[in-house]
Amino acid sequence: MNKLKVGMIGLGTVGSGVYKTLQEVDTVEIVKIGVKNINKPRSVDVPSEILTDNPFDIVNDPSIDVVVELIGGVEPAWEYISTAIKNGKHIVTANKELLAKKGEELFNLSEKYNRVCLYEAAIAGGIPIIMPIKTILAGNKINKIQAILNGTTNYILTKMDTDGASYEDVLREAQALGYAETDPTGDVEGFDAAYKITTLATIAFKQRIKIENVYREGITKIRTEDMAHANELGYKIKLIANASIDEKGNADVRVHPMLVSKNTMLAHIDYVTNAVAISGHPIGNIVLSGPGAGEFPTASSVVGDILAIQAENGTTDYMLPMMRCHHHNTATPIKIDDTYNKYYISITAPNAIGVIAKIGTICANKNISLASIVQREVSGNNTAVITVITEKCQERLIKEVVNELDNCTVESLIRVAE
Numbered sequence: 001m002n003k004l005k006v007g008m009i010g011l012g013t014v015g016s017g018v019y020k021t022l023q024e025v026d027t028v029e030i031v032k033i034g035v036k037n038i039n040k041p042r043s044v045d046v047p048s049e050i051l052t053d054n055p056f057d058i059v060n061d062p063s064i065d066v067v068v069e070l071i072g073g074v075e076p077a078w079e080y081i082s083t084a085i086k087n088g089k090h091i092v093t094a095n096k097e098l099l100a101k102k103g104e105e106l107f108n109l110s111e112k113y114n115r116v117c118l119y120e121a122a123i124a125g126g127i128p129i130i131m132p133i134k135t136i137l138a139g140n141k142i143n144k145i146q147a148i149l150n151g152t153t154n155y156i157l158t159k160m161d162t163d164g165a166s167y168e169d170v171l172r173e174a175q176a177l178g179y180a181e182t183d184p185t186g187d188v189e190g191f192d193a194a195y196k197i198t199t200l201a202t203i204a205f206k207q208r209i210k211i212e213n214v215y216r217e218g219i220t221k222i223r224t225e226d227m228a229h230a231n232e233l234g235y236k237i238k239l240i241a242n243a244s245i246d247e248k249g250n251a252d253v254r255v256h257p258m259l260v261s262k263n264t265m266l267a268h269i270d271y272v273t274n275a276v277a278i279s280g281h282p283i284g285n286i287v288l289s290g291p292g293a294g295e296f297p298t299a300s301s302v303v304g305d306i307l308a309i310q311a312e313n314g315t316t317d318y319m320l321p322m323m324r325c326h327h328h329n330t331a332t333p334i335k336i337d338d339t340y341n342k343y344y345i346s347i348t349a350p351n352a353i354g355v356i357a358k359i360g361t362i363c364a365n366k367n368i369s370l371a372s373i374v375q376r377e378v379s380g381n382n383t384a385v386i387t388v389i390t391e392k393c394q395e396r397l398i399k400e401v402v403n404e405l406d407n408c409t410v411e412s413l414i415r416v417a418e
Helices: 013-022 077-086 096-112 130-134 151-163 167-177 191-205 224-232 295-312 355-365 395-403
Strands: 004-009 028-034 066-069 090-093 141-148 235-245 250-261 273-281 284-291 340-350 370-378 383-390 409-416
Touching: 004 013, 004 295, 013 028, 013 295, 028 295, 066 077, 066 295, 077 090, 077 096, 090 096, 090 295, 096 191, 130 191, 141 191, 151 167, 151 224, 151 235, 151 273, 191 235, 191 250, 191 273, 224 235, 224 340, 224 409, 340 355, 340 395, 355 370, 355 383, 395 409
Parallel strands: 004 028, 004 066, 066 090, 250 409
Antiparallel strands: 141 235, 141 273, 235 250, 273 284, 340 383, 340 409, 370 383
């Protein structure tokens, strides 16, 4: 059997894990690896003769069957990948941003040149999710996804919850431990999770989701007090990637913090663990959970994709048909103001007669019912902390309520998961 010839672009944490794992696979040969600096000290011992600082040495090499892209970002990754496809190479990538922003173009190009592009590692690290949806779950009509897709934010929120620490303090700790980047914006502002849910929803719903239609909100405004109040009310706060689609193809796709009931599995996904909850017919509800990042978990998904290609390489003129993109319709986006949610509102208000009644009246005038309203404490300046949980209502109406709360300060407004 001829070995599958692989060229890798990127030899960072994930690339090193892929290299180490493939040393134990005798049906795959790594021909070249593209790196920025050939002389850089590395944790993995790689023969210098297979290293190159010019990725075009890889994408233009006629002996290479598969290009594995592990550098991230849109450019120059897109130039390398598109060139490789045009040169007849299959693609394995972990690039969630590229998939979210140029997925349609990527899959159309792959089909034009009859190449496959696999990307299991781009969504939930080591958790197998794309191939199961495309294969064993293919007979299901999936209509809802709720997922924890970013380990950095989940670590921060877990530590805030368990230690009672502030966001700023936990972020510094996460950076010191290597769980958060020096510039954590991509994680803590929800960009990373938004890229992932864009592609995941596209695959699950069989309709294209545009990244520009995905509402995004990060965790930087979550307070220690919110964590404590959520616990008292029977919830945990998580950054949730949420996607749902109705019978008419209207899609509600978003990323933001949510209060998640302690009765659900997602509430107990802690630290850097990820999880994906899927609802559909006939499967019902399932949850897949595991490591969402890291050297070997992510390498597991990358190597799995490589071996899927290796298993069919040279045996067919149309490889892995179930893993290809066959849908071309774009889902109609539902704007965040038109969504319906339950809400947690934390309000600082004057400790005066009638304040709670006023809050209730403002909500009643918008036809918003309250599930609970609690005055928690009175401070030295004679202000009270009032927490409210609403019943399900339209987002635009809750914003109107917030604007009408005169003499009150809304400290937090967080949606509640169903």
